[in-house]
Amino acid sequence: MNIFDILGPIMVGPSSSHTAGAVKIGKVARMLLGAEPKHAWITLHGSFAATGAGHGTDKALIAGLLGMNPDDMRIPDSELIAEQQGLEYCFQTKYIRGAHPNTAVIRVDDGMGKEVNMQASSIGGGRIRVNGIDGIHVDFSAESPTLIVNNEDRPGHVAAVTSILAEADINIATLTLNRGKRGGKAIFVTETDLDIPSFVVEKISRIPGVLKVTYLNA
């Protein structure tokens, strides 16, 4: 931990896990959607479900969906802002077997055909882990530049992606291939040390069999 993990972050209270982390979860869902969200169905599990209302977890998740960061002073008013910007949402609580106590599942669409379903946990100190996308298990923090490639589960994709990154001189920090059913869809997640230029992202999205490429850089 560096000294600014001790003194900091600057954040809207009351809780780094239940508020700051929740804002981040909402924001990552928005980035995964890659569009202005119109409808959101939010499921809260564990401590999020039990103490979320008092911690403003609901307001925080919505603030994130609206693109706010954990230090945005408008977080307490996010419900009103959502109304003004035409974001409709609903909450439910549900027990999710095996999930971290601070977990939310967000299904969100842009009203024009794009939709994403994400599960993420707030693991303390404002840090999060994304643990599911569209029903496929993943595991990443979204803290460093992250490339998410939805593809058909066929051999050769991983090699194709890594060689494009290598060509562009981008060092891979972590790399995981996560698959749904065999021969179905797979999600390939790679975290890198450096920013990935947009032309590289573009190139990857043109690999045959790649369905969607999302690049997260907070």
Place this chain on the structure above:
Amino acid sequence: MPFHSLGEIEKHSREEGKSFFEVILEDDINERKTTREESLNRMHTMWAAMLEAANSYDPELKSNSGLVGKNGAKMDEYQKKGKTLCGDFVSQVITQALQMGESNACMKRIVAAPTAGACGVLPAVLIPYYKRYQETSDAIVEALYVAAGIGQVIASRAFIAGAAGGCQAEIGSASAMAAGALCALRGGDTRQIISACGMALKNLLGLVCDPVAGLVEVPCVKRNVIGAMNALSCADMALAGIESAIPSDQVIDAMREVGEKMDVSLRETGMGGLAATPAGQEITKNLKSRKF
């Protein structure tokens, strides 16, 4: 590498003839591969955010649950009448601790130090000090490095989260950090800073984390007050030349041991201590009926 012991910091300080602040600043520059300027600017940003948070206190505001709010304003009013037992300066410290804790609970913007729950301790001692002694912000920023350096060692040897080690890890750590910072501001040397930190942590050893309904409100807001008051007295003791009989690194290790032995109901689960009292349970029950 961040320091794993206060002893190492003292050694560096002694051998290189550098202050506690300089040792931590240099370590940050190495650790984050940054410049002196960037690091100092970033710490100035933290200080500015603390001041801004203090200024944005809203005396009318209550938290979402309705459990806390407005007490910082009450204390302020009372203190201005000039009849407090603690005297002006200490009463301002109490007021600031309450106000910052309430601001956090009311979804205002604060600086986690080391956590959001304990965010009132450092500003509670630093802001009244800054105003009363017309201290420069450079000096306060130096003291913040001292605080952060202490927090780093505690995080590395033990923990700084209530869920991990009880409130001793949150308010206790914040108090140790504030004691060290105050000691540095008053010209204490590295040894004295370390003593202040050890004594402060010792005094809050065993404090459990028992928030009612699991919310960072009761007892959290008022515990910021004890964290700040304890820091003041320990800094004064250290400056008087009093030392901790148990070396501060060993106090931190004891805090870890105590935290590990603490029952899970006393580590931020809202199931023990004050949370489990009849009144605490009643509040929890009433809040539960206000679901999503």
